[in-house]
Amino acid sequence: MTDTREPPTPPARRPLVLQLAALLYSRAVVLPLVTAAAVIAAWEAVVRIRHIPDVLLPAPSAVAMRLAETLPFLLQHAVPTTLETIAGFAISAVLGIGLAVLVSASRFAREALYPNIVFFQLIPKIALAPLFIVWLGIGSSSRVTFSVFISFFPVVVATLTGLVSVDRELLRLCRAVGAKGWKIYTQVRFPAAVPHIFSGLKIAITFAMIGVIVGEFITAQAGLGYMILFAASQAEMALIFASIVLLCVIGLALYALVVVAEAFALKRYGA
Amino acid sequence: MSRVIVEPELPFEPPANEFHAITARAVQKVYWTASGPVEAVAEANFEIDSGDFVAVLGPSGCGKSTLMLMVAGLEPTTSGVITLDGQPVTGPQTTAGMMFQDPTLLPWRSVLDNVLFPVSMCRPIMPDDRKRAEHLLHMVDLWQFRDKRPRELSGGMRQRVALARALINDPSILLMDEPFSALDAITRDEMGLALASIWDSTHKTAIFITHSIREAIFLSDRVLVMGRRPSTIIEDIRVPFPRPRKPSVEADPAFNELYLYLKASIVHKPVVQ
Incomplete structure (x- = not known):
């Protein structure tokens, strides 16, 4: 066994910045952007040619103008929505991962809890939103709680999948060397679950925002969900669309943060 | 040809003596499945001397792996006793180094940290x-x-990491369950040579499970053949070739004779009941 080969050169990894730059010019990015631009252009054209009134459907240009005019005002409303989404997401992440660890570690917990957690998911959760207002009042806490309620399940399922996906022989090896249960979690199960956990977190961040918006629809004095309802009551269609655009931007930014965190985690723990 | 065929030991022999690194007495393993009991190992009796490299040959599903897991203390025996250095095995044996068919490395650890894993x-x-x-x-x-990282290595290199990892605690015995069977033929031969040379410098008591008769003869001092249904040890043969083993040993007519003999003993299953 005289292995005098040089270490095989790993697949060339360019710096992250260059990778991103290359991505921007790639077909996978250009093509969807062109499609979206074409749809918006068609929308604009239809509204102008058919003279559709603003109260029915504002043209994208009108939405853009309204957004520019009201941006400082809308940003104020974006603050509580964003903060509540982040709070809901953070609690979901901790709760979801914690529950998954509990359910995977203890057979008793699994049998007692897991069917109930799954059953809970079958309830049309939106229908329960008013209950949270009754129980927790009209403040942030009811919206954050509702947001947690609808976003923690994907984290539980994904984390659980990851925790049990560990190679049987690896677990056998852990037993063979006399490893303690918690060591197996911190050194083997949890790192192996990281890619799965992030797929759950990516779903959770979008669900968390939906939860907050639904909460704001029901009761709020501020927030973009509140703005949408308010604008609708005033027949301010352009303002509704402007709020939605801002929501999309915030949602995308929060999602991107999770994706960036995922990229770092996978660099460390990915296969 | 100096081939010694040892008769299987009777189940009610006196208990293990300290000269044997590993003993198995009337070891039986039954798994209870939904469709009823499945006898993985019907009755296994053997002694392995300290420093012996023993290959276990047999068709798939004959219970070789189960036998190894019981020696490692990772599966309880249904009945019978296994001892390591005279001590009955009751739980996982930290004095055993293990290798499996897959290298089972942690992808997020470096090669060095994988070796240090145990x-x-x-x-x-x-x-x-x-x-x-x-x-x-x-x-x-x-x-x-x-x-x-493991992903940057070839299959044979990964299995060599697993071998180093198995040796990190300086185990008194080395248990290997088809460690090379997922490798291509050329890499497999290289790994056999590597293992033989490492064994020559460490002389660890070893159990090596394999499907490959040539690999078994080339590596071991002794070959146990397990039959299927009932899964017992049907053949126990000393391998006469001197150490260190060289690839040229395969050119020895005795090698081929032993190969054909073992092949016949695996193919012609003993009459069932």
Whole structure:
């Protein structure tokens, strides 16, 4: 066994910045952007040619103008929505991962809890939103709680999948060397679950925002969900669309943060 | 040809003596499945001397792996006793180093940290452990790859990491369950040579499970053949070739004779009941 080969050169990894730059010019990015631009252009054209009134459907240009005019005002409303989404997401992440660890570690917990957690998911959760207002009042806490309620399940399922996906022989090896249960979690199960956990977190961040918006629809004095309802009551269609655009931007930014965190985690723990 | 065929031991022999590194007495394993009991090992009796390299040959599903897991203390026996150095096996044996068909490395750890894995799982890593890991990496010829991740290595190299990892705690016995069967034929031969040369410098008591008759003869001092249904040890043969083993041993007519003999003993299953 005289292995005098040089270490095989790993697949060339360019710096992250260059990778991103290359991505921007790639077909996978250009093509969807062109499609979206074409749809918006068609929308604009239809509204102008058919003279559709603003109260029915504002043209994208009108939405853009309204957004520019009201941006400082809308940003104020974006603050509580964003903060509540982040709070809901953070609690979901901790709760979801914690529950998954509990359910995977203890057979008793699994049998007692897991069917109930799954059953809970079958309830049309939106229908329960008013209950949270009754129980927790009209403040942030009811919206954050509702947001947690609808976003923690994907984290539980994904984390659980990851925790049990560990190679049987690896677990056998852990037993063979006399490893303690918690060591197996911190050194083997949890790192192996990281890619799965992030797929759950990516779903959770979008669900968390939906939860907050639904909460704001029901009761709020501020927030973009509140703005949408308010604008609708005033027949301010352009303002509704402007709020939605801002929501999309915030949602995308929060999602991107999770994706960036995922990229770092996978660099460390990915296969 | 100096072939010694040892009769299987009777189940009610006096208990293990300290001269044997490993003994199995009337070992039986029954798994209870939804469709009823399945007898994985019907009755296994053997003794393995300290420093012997023993290959276990047999068709798939004959219970070889189960037998090894019982020796490692990872599966309880249904009945019968296994002893290591005279002590009955009742739980996982930390004095055994193990290798499986898959290298089962942690993808997020470097080669060096993978070798240190068994240590890191039960106590803080000491400078001595590190030194030993480095020594083992030299031995399996992976020193220049110590900081690489497993994904950057070839299949044979990964299995060599697993071998170094199995040796990190300086185990008294080495248990290997078809460690090379997922490798291509050329790499497999290389790994056989590597293992033979490492064994020549460590002389660990070893159980090596394999489907390959040639591999079994080339590597071992003794070959046990397991039959299927009932899964017992049907053949126990000393391998007469001198050590260190060289690839040229395969050219020896005795090698081929032993090969054909073992092949026949596997194919012609003993009459059932």
